[in-house]
Amino acid sequence: MSVVNPELRATDPPDHRVGLLTERLRDQFGDQILCEQATLTGMPVFWVSRRALVEVLTVLRQLPEPFEMLFDLSAIDERLRSRRHGLPETDFTVFYQLLSVSGNRDVMLKVALSERDLSLPTVIPVYRNANWYEREVWDMFGIRFEGHPNLSRILMPPTWKGHPLRKDHHARATEVDPYSMTVESQETEQQALQFRPEDWGMQRQSDDTEFMFLNLGPNHPSAHGAFRIVLQLDGEEVIDCVPDIGYHHRGAEKMAERQSWHSFIPYTDRIDYVGGVMNNLPYVLAVEKLAGIKVTARIQTVRVMMSELFRITSHLLFLGTYLQDLGAMSPVFYAFTDRQKGYEVIEAITGFRMHPAWFRIGGLMQDLPKGWDRLVQGFVDWMPARLDEYERAMMDNSLVRDRTKHIAAFDTANALAWGVTGPNLRATGCNFDLRKQRPYSGYENFDFEVPLGNNGDVFDRGQLRIEEMRQSVKILQQCVNHMPEGDYKADHPLTTPPPRERMLEHIETLITHFLQVSWGPVLPANESLQMIEATKGINSYYLTSDGSTMSYRTRIRTPSFPHLQQIPELMRGGFVPDLIAHLGSIDFVMADVDR
Amino acid sequence: MTYTLTRVEDALAAENARYPLGERQRVEDPMQQQVHRSVFTGKLEEVLNSTVNWGRKHSLWPYNFGLSCCYVEMTTAFTSPHDIARFGAEVIRASPRQADFMVIAGTCFMKMAPIIQQLYDQMLEPKWVISMGSCANSGGMYDIYSVVQGVDKFLPVDVYVAGCPPRPEAFLQGLQLLQDSIQEERRPLSWVVGDQGVYRAEMPSQREKHRDRRIQVTELRTPDGI
Numbered sequence: 154m155s156v157v158n159p160e161l162r163a164t165d166p167p168d169h170r171v172g173l174l175t176e177r178l179r180d181q182f183g184d185q186i187l188c189e190q191a192t193l194t195g196m197p198v199f200w201v202s203r204r205a206l207v208e209v210l211t212v213l214r215q216l217p218e219p220f221e222m223l224f225d226l227s228a229i230d231e232r233l234r235s236r237r238h239g240l241p242e243t244d245f246t247v248f249y250q251l252l253s254v255s256g257n258r259d260v261m262l263k264v265a266l267s268e269r270d271l272s273l274p275t276v277i278p279v280y281r282n283a284n285w286y287e288r289e290v291w292d293m294f295g296i297r298f299e300g301h302p303n304l305s306r307i308l309m310p311p312t313w314k315g316h317p318l319r320k321d322h323h324a325r326a327t328e329v330d331p332y333s334m335t336v337e338s339q340e341t342e343q344q345a346l347q348f349r350p351e352d353w354g355m356q357r358q359s360d361d362t363e364f365m366f367l368n369l370g371p372n373h374p375s376a377h378g379a380f381r382i383v384l385q386l387d388g389e390e391v392i393d394c395v396p397d398i399g400y401h402h403r404g405a406e407k408m409a410e411r412q413s414w415h416s417f418i419p420y421t422d423r424i425d426y427v428g429g430v431m432n433n434l435p436y437v438l439a440v441e442k443l444a445g446i447k448v449t450a451r452i453q454t455v456r457v458m459m460s461e462l463f464r465i466t467s468h469l470l471f472l473g474t475y476l477q478d479l480g481a482m483s484p485v486f487y488a489f490t491d492r493q494k495g496y497e498v499i500e501a502i503t504g505f506r507m508h509p510a511w512f513r514i515g516g517l518m519q520d521l522p523k524g525w526d527r528l529v530q531g532f533v534d535w536m537p538a539r540l541d542e543y544e545r546a547m548m549d550n551s552l553v554r555d556r557t558k559h560i561a562a563f564d565t566a567n568a569l570a571w572g573v574t575g576p577n578l579r580a581t582g583c584n585f586d587l588r589k590q591r592p593y594s595g596y597e598n599f600d601f602e603v604p605l606g607n608n609g610d611v612f613d614r615g616q617l618r619i620e621e622m623r624q625s626v627k628i629l630q631q632c633v634n635h636m637p638e639g640d641y642k643a644d645h646p647l648t649t650p651p652p653r654e655r656m657l658e659h660i661e662t663l664i665t666h667f668l669q670v671s672w673g674p675v676l677p678a679n680e681s682l683q684m685i686e687a688t689k690g691i692n693s694y695y696l697t698s699d700g701s702t703m704s705y706r707t708r709i710r711t712p713s714f715p716h717l718q719q720i721p722e723l724m725r726g727g728f729v730p731d732l733i734a735h736l737g738s739i740d741f742v743m744a745d746v747d748r
Numbered sequence: 749m750t751y752t753l754t755r756v757e758d759a760l761a762a763e764n765a766r767y768p769l770g771e772r773q774r775v776e777d778p779m780q781q782q783v784h785r786s787v788f789t790g791k792l793e794e795v796l797n798s799t800v801n802w803g804r805k806h807s808l809w810p811y812n813f814g815l816s817c818c819y820v821e822m823t824t825a826f827t828s829p830h831d832i833a834r835f836g837a838e839v840i841r842a843s844p845r846q847a848d849f850m851v852i853a854g855t856c857f858m859k860m861a862p863i864i865q866q867l868y869d870q871m872l873e874p875k876w877v878i879s880m881g882s883c884a885n886s887g888g889m890y891d892i893y894s895v896v897q898g899v900d901k902f903l904p905v906d907v908y909v910a911g912c913p914p915r916p917e918a919f920l921q922g923l924q925l926l927q928d929s930i931q932e933e934r935r936p937l938s939w940v941v942g943d944q945g946v947y948r949a950e951m952p953s954q955r956e957k958h959r960d961r962r963i964q965v966t967e968l969r970t971p972d973g974i
């Protein structure tokens with residue numbers, strides 16, 4: 154199935170379709186469309202009235218080229234923002250970002266709310282994956298969604314007081330009394346985490362059987378980290394289940410409001426913590442949009458090369474654990490041997506294994522070291538034979554096939570409705586890969602294919618990633634063959650840290666350098682957004698600058714969050730071992746869910 | 749060598765006590781006192797102690813427990829390129845009741861802390877804790893509302909491994925340091941014989957031990973070549 158028209162690119166201005174869309178909405182909703190905001194997000198941003206919100210979303214959902222996916226939903230506490238000239242009065246703004254796969258474009262709606270009346274109608278009837286996002290907004294900002302079936306905290310502990318992303322909530326743990334735990338408080342917290350089926354509209358028994366409630370996690374060998382899922386079981390059969398997240402919430406979005414634009418880079422590494430520098434990419438690209446920096450072809454190519462190296466190590470980790478969850482012991486040993494080979498290359502180039510934080514605003518930390526090509530070539534030569542072997546030994550294995558074929562299968566429509574992206578979406582046959590559809594950082598110069606699946610089942614999700622590794626190896630080879638010459642830092646005043654040579658000219662340049670290194674660069678007030686095809690799906694950073702050395706609001710949209718939200722729908726009627734197989738095939742890390 | 753003594757009876761939870769439980773006090777090597785009482789029983793106990801400790805330190809079973817990024821490097825230490833089996837610690841247990849030590853590999857979240865405490869309580873004595881990575885050591889780069897600033901705010905930690913994340917080799921070194929300290933431990937040999945306290949040796953700080961050698965480095969390799 155191919156739903157994408159490659160001729161159309163949402164980021165290519167001017168897009169005549171934006172005008173058409175504006176006209177269409179203005180015609181139908183008149184002054185309910187309050188205004189259109191000019192931003193650097195690359196998509197039209199409309200402010201709509203609270204009354205019209207659900208209707209506007211419904212219309213957008215049903216256009217001939219519909220916005221099939223609610224890509225992101227979150228909020229901004231605008232009370233301390235000073236540079237918002239010409240925008241509607243608001244204390245809190247909730248934004249809805251929609252993605253159209255068929256039209257390959259986006260749109261954002263914003264709703265203004267006053268502090269005295271923080272409530273909105275839920276949009277679950279239009280986009281069902283709004284469920285978790287609305288809970289997150291409630292948890293982080295204290296905005297109510299009328300009609301939501303279960304508006305409870307999702308990231309913070311149920312006993313938490315306050316809403317962390319409000320500007321008046323403390324950011325640092327050291328701003329308040331040090332943490333302590335008593336025998337009693339431990340008991341209370343544990344009680345608060347107790348699962349009560351009634352809260353989720355579940356029956357404790359049916360006419361002929363009493364259900365068992367099994368608590369899997371937050372520490373379970375196949376839960377891939379601190380993830381909990383409560384199962385309602387009738388024997389081996391899963392009647393229903395409730396994923397419970399938030400055990401890995403590191404407050405990365407709040408952290409961004411306390412770090413300079415430059416010093417936030419290491420925090421991005423730790424979002425999808427097996428994705429390494431790939432995480433830096435959407436962030437630095439979004440910052441570069443704000444700053445107006447254009448980087449050299451060499452910088453672009455090195456960034457692509459390092460990202461693809463990390464895609465391979467991440468997929469290898471996936472492959473090892475996916476098969477281990479199915480009960481195969483040895484693949485993980487093979488896969489980690491290859492990961493070690495990959496890390497040898499990564500380490501030689503960046504000086505670090507997992508979290509190099511190696512990309513910079515307007516460039517890289519340093520140029521490629523002498524002899525890098527030999528190393529990368531060695532890795533490129535090593536991998537293909539291994540991949541063939543994995544395919545033969547594992548994916549052709551009849552036990553693996555029996556455990557994975559037609560298990561937890563879903564189709565493209567279902568995937569889009571839940572916000573599924575990346576390999577998991579492509580396993581359903583939907584050809585949507587941002588590297589092709591909206592090339593960034595020079596991906597348009599590479600020759601590679603986008604592997605697709607057919608059935609969208611556990612098997613396809615595994616097989617597809619082996620295929621993706623092959624394509625990444627192909628990209629690496631092209632990097633080795635055609636690495637452009639050029640600077641590793643862009644020639645721009647906001648490049649951080651600025652080239653050292655320029656500092657030593659006279660006292661003026663010294664002072665400028667000093668300020669930019671100590672306080673960090675000041676970025677113009679505006680909003681920008683960058684999506685990339687990360688290891689697990691589409692990862693995006695939506696930055697709001699208020700013209701200061703720090704971000705006013707950083708929204709990090711991660712792919713794994715919606716992937717987990719989809720689990721209950723797939724697992725109803727399945728068996729417990731199917732759930733384990735499915736968890737293995739999603740490829741998630743909890744930092745990519747809870748941030 | 750000085751020791752830290754935790755009496756067994758103190759480690760029981762009183763009403764509203766604060767974690768970590770148990771009174772700790774610094775004492776001299778208990779063996780010294782034994783030796784003054786009787787040279788023979790002193791020697792015998794020493795032999796028994798070190799035999800038992802030798803057995804313990806070479807068959808440490810880790811609890812399969814991970815929190816975040818550091819866990820990936822911990823797992824890496826278990827696979828072929830690093831092969832933790834060389835140190836007798838490859839038998840990962842999925843249940844805390846079968847494990848000897850727990851590695852807090854990753855960030856300690858406030859939502860997770862009560863659960864970590866419960867899992868620790870479910871482990872049977874003798875048990876040890878390795879804190880792996882800056883997050884578990886001190887909160888690391890996450891001085892943020894949802895993170896406990898160091899797992900030692902509520903758990904007794906035996907070894908701290910520095911790094912963000914520490915390399916697998918560093919984790920293995922931490923494991924060996926734990927083994928060294930286990931060798932020096934004095935635990936009750938039976939419920940009827942002798943003192944029932946747990947004496948943990950105060951091991952020398954690695955930073956101080958290596959400082960002299962480290963500051964002698966004068967030439968650092970440039971990162972321009974591989």
Ligand code: SF4
Nearest residue numbers: 817881882883912913
């Ligand atoms: S210490 Fe660093 S690598 Fe380890 S869990 Fe914390 S952030 Fe991750």
